[in-house]
Amino acid sequence: MIIVALDVEGLEEARKYLELLSPVVRIFKIGPRLFIPYGNQIIQLVRSYNCEVFLDLKLYDIPTQVAESVRRIVELKVKMFTVHALGGERMISEARKVLEKYPSSQRPLMLAVTVVTSMEEKDLHFLGFKNKINILVYKLAKLALNAGADGIVCSVKELEYLRAKLGKNFIGVTPGIRLKRTNRDDQRRIATPQEALSAGADYMVMGRAVLSARDPLKIVKEVMK
Numbered sequence: 001m002i003i004v005a006l007d008v009e010g011l012e013e014a015r016k017y018l019e020l021l022s023p024v025v026r027i028f029k030i031g032p033r034l035f036i037p038y039g040n041q042i043i044q045l046v047r048s049y050n051c052e053v054f055l056d057l058k059l060y061d062i063p064t065q066v067a068e069s070v071r072r073i074v075e076l077k078v079k080m081f082t083v084h085a086l087g088g089e090r091m092i093s094e095a096r097k098v099l100e101k102y103p104s105s106q107r108p109l110m111l112a113v114t115v116v117t118s119m120e121e122k123d124l125h126f127l128g129f130k131n132k133i134n135i136l137v138y139k140l141a142k143l144a145l146n147a148g149a150d151g152i153v154c155s156v157k158e159l160e161y162l163r164a165k166l167g168k169n170f171i172g173v174t175p176g177i178r179l180k181r182t183n184r185d186d187q188r189r190i191a192t193p194q195e196a197l198s199a200g201a202d203y204m205v206m207g208r209a210v211l212s213a214r215d216p217l218k219i220v221k222e223v224m225k
């Protein structure tokens, strides 16, 4: 299933894409770029088109702060949200405890971001991570799932590895999707929709490949086909 990242400037532009894409796209991703200025207003805008929200704030803080933030996220009635797996086992399990206080029908899915898809091995080595990316992603994913995450956000390449090592019992979300493998922006670990599908992605996040297209609706329909 496609999730469109509403990485746009403001409400008007968001409305334009919702108008165009909501007949075929069921979930829109909201990041800090829209959530900081508009908060609940942008969430309600997406919901007013009968669509659901993936709130991608990649929470990363001490466990108490994340747990309290998760409680506020539940009140926003989003479908899914992200924490950062680097926040560690305690941070994620405290967030899980908060979610368990609500009936399953009111509980959003908690996804753990492993390593953003704009980073390459050399970036990680510079930061002191000595593992290969897929091993690091595997370690973070295992930690996050054991601590209570429902799913993992990672690149297509690593998802293939995770499916082989950890099976199918978690939701796999892959950003970094490009229609062609020629890439000139900030993303590095990219893949095509076809590759995402065969790697076992449940959801693929598409931002610029859709938003910058001359005909975004056509692109979405083609990818869905």
Ligand code: C5P
Residues within 6 Å of the ligand: 005, 007, 029, 031, 056, 113, 114, 115, 116, 117, 118, 153, 154, 155, 175, 176, 177, 187, 205, 206, 207, 208, 209
């Ligand atoms: O425009 P593009 O398709 O590259 O956008 C990708 C989206 O996915 C952005 O909104 C970005 O925040 C998000 N994302 C990512 N890598 C992750 C997690 C989220 O690129 N690991």
